Amino acid sequence: xxxxxxxxxxxxxxxxxxxxxxxxxxxxxxxxxxxxxxxxxxxxxxxxxxxxxxxxxxxxxxxxxxxxxxxxxxxxxxxxxxxxxxxxxxxxxxxxxxxxxxxxxxxxxxxxxxxxxxxxxxxxxxxxxxxxxxxxxxxxxxxxxxxxxxxxxxxxxxxxxxxxxxxxxxxxxxxxxxxxxxxxxxxxxxxxxxxxxxxxxxxxxxxxxxxxxxxxxxxxxxxxxxxxxxxxxxxxxxxxxxxxxxxxxxxxxxxxxxxxxxxxxxxxxxxxxxxxxxxxxxxxxxxxxxxxxxxxxxxxxxxxxxxxxxxxxxxxxxxxxxxxxxxxxxxxxxxxxxxxxxxxxxxxxxxxxxxxxxxxxxxxxxxxxxxxx
Numbered sequence: 001x002x003x004x005x006x007x008x009x010x011x012x013x014x015x016x017x018x019x020x021x022x023x024x025x026x027x028x029x030x031x032x033x034x035x036x037x038x039x040x041x042x043x044x045x046x047x048x049x050x051x052x053x054x055x056x057x058x059x060x061x062x063x064x065x066x067x068x069x070x071x072x073x074x075x076x077x078x079x080x081x082x083x084x085x086x087x088x089x090x091x092x093x094x095x096x097x098x099x100x101x102x103x104x105x106x107x108x109x110x111x112x113x114x115x116x117x118x119x120x121x122x123x124x125x126x127x128x129x130x131x132x133x134x135x136x137x138x139x140x141x142x143x144x145x146x147x148x149x150x151x152x153x154x155x156x157x158x159x160x161x162x163x164x165x166x167x168x169x170x171x172x173x174x175x176x177x178x179x180x181x182x183x184x185x186x187x188x189x190x191x192x193x194x195x196x197x198x199x200x201x202x203x204x205x206x207x208x209x210x211x212x213x214x215x216x217x218x219x220x221x222x223x224x225x226x227x228x229x230x231x232x233x234x235x236x237x238x239x240x241x242x243x244x245x246x247x248x249x250x251x252x253x254x255x256x257x258x259x260x261x262x263x264x265x266x267x268x269x270x271x272x273x274x275x276x277x278x279x280x281x282x283x284x285x286x287x288x289x290x291x292x293x294x295x296x297x298x299x300x301x302x303x304x305x306x307x308x309x310x311x312x313x314x315x316x317x318x319x320x321x322x323x324x325x326x327x328x329x330x331x332x333x334x335x336x337x338x339x340x341x342x343x344x345x346x347x348x349x350x351x352x353x354x355x356x357x358x359x360x361x362x363x364x365x366x367x368x369x370x371x372x373x
Contacts, residue, residue, distance in 0.1 A: 089130035
């Protein structure tokens with residue numbers, strides 16, 4: 001009876017502290033097939049995952065070679081799946097990321113495009129899905145934490161910017177697993193970059209009133225800024241508002257029903273009579289309320305000039321009006337749970353940042369009264 005052909009995965013130590021992987025065929029004479037794959041003989045901590053991933057790939061190749069020799073029907077489905085996996089594994093991960101980035105809109109679109117630029121630079125425009133490993137992901141994370149900013153080649157990306165970009169990368173890993181490009185949930189194995197708590201600038205009630213009494217070079221920008229301070233809405237949500245989203249309920253007042261641009265959450269939010277008065281006269285239901293509202297460096301210059309004309313020296317961006325809404329609500333006794341819901345936060349801990357601002361303000365207030373003893 002003929003000896004059954006056997007394929008075994010073997011290892012051989014070579015120079016430079018590496019181990020070469022090869023296949024040994026016993027059929028009936030022996031022969032070797034070197035795979036051109038290597039392990040680290042004495043792996044460092046950062047090389048352990050590389051060894052595991054490389055060894056797993058080599059074992060898969062060995063199994064496929066064995067199947068080709070055995071050829072029983074039981075392996076037919078397996079081989080087809082492996083051929084499909086090999087085809088998918090050779091597709092370009094960067095091109096896949098770019099397709100997802102193109103689907104994003106407005107400010108979120110800009111963040112995805114910025115992430116894409118860094119990814120293309122890091123990979124030189126191409127990396128196969130089969131090479132998207134835990135090691136690759138962590139290397140890209142380190143790259144973002146140390147790379148010079150595209151806006152200023154003199155400084156590195158801030159940690160929070162790097163976190164934002166890496167979150168887009170992790171979201172792509174998650175979607176790639178759902179779409180079958182990755183055969184396991186790699187995203188869950190890769191730790192995200194931790195955000196650094198930053199100072200959230202806001203306006204006091206006195207400063208907000210001063211702004212309301214100050215002429216702005218761009219009247220539309222002034223109206224929208226004050227509307228944000230009265231509602232806590234983000235620029236992206238205000239920009240896309242249409243009249244169909246405004247509803248009046250007898251005895252309860254005005255509401256906005258909308259989908260959050262950032263989170264995708266469906267919100268029904270009450271607004272004050274004063275906030276509603278800033279919307280102007282209702283028109284066609286599908287028409288944008290603030291037609292012509294844009295976000296640009298030019299508009300930001302108008303904002304900065306308006307802030308300066310009001311005698312305010314704080315660095316105020318449009319998003320600070322949302323911070324102002326949250327801070328003033330908490331300062332006036334609104335409970336943090338209600339404020340969290342009004343802001344559309346998914347988690348209460350996101351809103352707790354504003355509570356810390358209030359605590360700091362209270363501490364400053366206690367030091368304003370001093371008695372000469």
